[in-house]
Amino acid sequence: MLRTTINLLGAALLASLNASACAADPMLQARPAAVPLTLKTGFSQLTPKSHVYIPKDIAGAAPLLILLHGAGQQADPMLETFRHQADERGLVLLALKSEADTWTLKPAGDGADFGSDPANLDAALRELFAKVPIDPERTAILGFSDGASYALSIGLANPQLFRGVIALSPGTVWLSSQADPKQKLLIAHGKQDEVLPITNVRDRIVPGLEKAGLKPQVRWFRGGHEMDRKAVEDGLDLVFGPKR
Secondary structure, three states, X not given: OOEEOOOOOOOOOOOOEEEOOOOOOOOOOOOOOOOOXXXXXXXXXXXXXXXXXXXXXXXXXXXXXXXXXXOOOOOXXXXXXXXXXXXXXXXXXXXXXXXXXXXXXXXXXXXXXXOOHHHHHHXXXXXXXXXXXXXXXXXXXXXXXXXXHHHHHXXXXXXXXXXXXXXXXXXXXXXXXXXXXXXXXXXXEEXXXXXXXXXXXXXXXXXXXXXXXXXXXXXXXXXXXXXEHHHHHHHHHHHHOOOO
């Protein structure tokens, strides 16, 4: 089994599943629009906090995959990691850099503090949606490690924007009152993960999501704190359908 391993410099910010109906959700305002493609194909920097990859053969509105890195990492290497899948599936990739060394996700009163990362993501999406035609029915967010915790949390808060969420080795989740049972979710975790142990995901996060009426698909793989290639492909198939 082919795996991509990424070093992690930090640990999870939260240790359990938190839900609050009165908490302020990190809602994103940007939405896809019918626009001509005016962004060049290949790699480019979109905003100070984001990079984008546009495959060569876009024809009409394209599917979009948002990528969130692990703690201490950068945005642009995530594009290279997923470039092959983008070319195979015709995916537009948008990778965001966290404002701090990792994503801000911590308890705050009855809800959670998401920091300035949602505003940075919203700005990047507004810029992208003004230059690239994106299919609103085929958008997803994917993250690894702390990025997986953040992707899961902000993805659940924005089901009208993100039709699917792929969380690779998450450490926690903040459960939004906006969560939609129809949203497609895949969670993958290594059985030998010594950074963010599988027990928290298996025994708390997944059951908590299921108790809330969500239907996450799970993939437990033999490995450590890493992105499992088969789990990635399963997540992409779930959200976007089989390869064209």
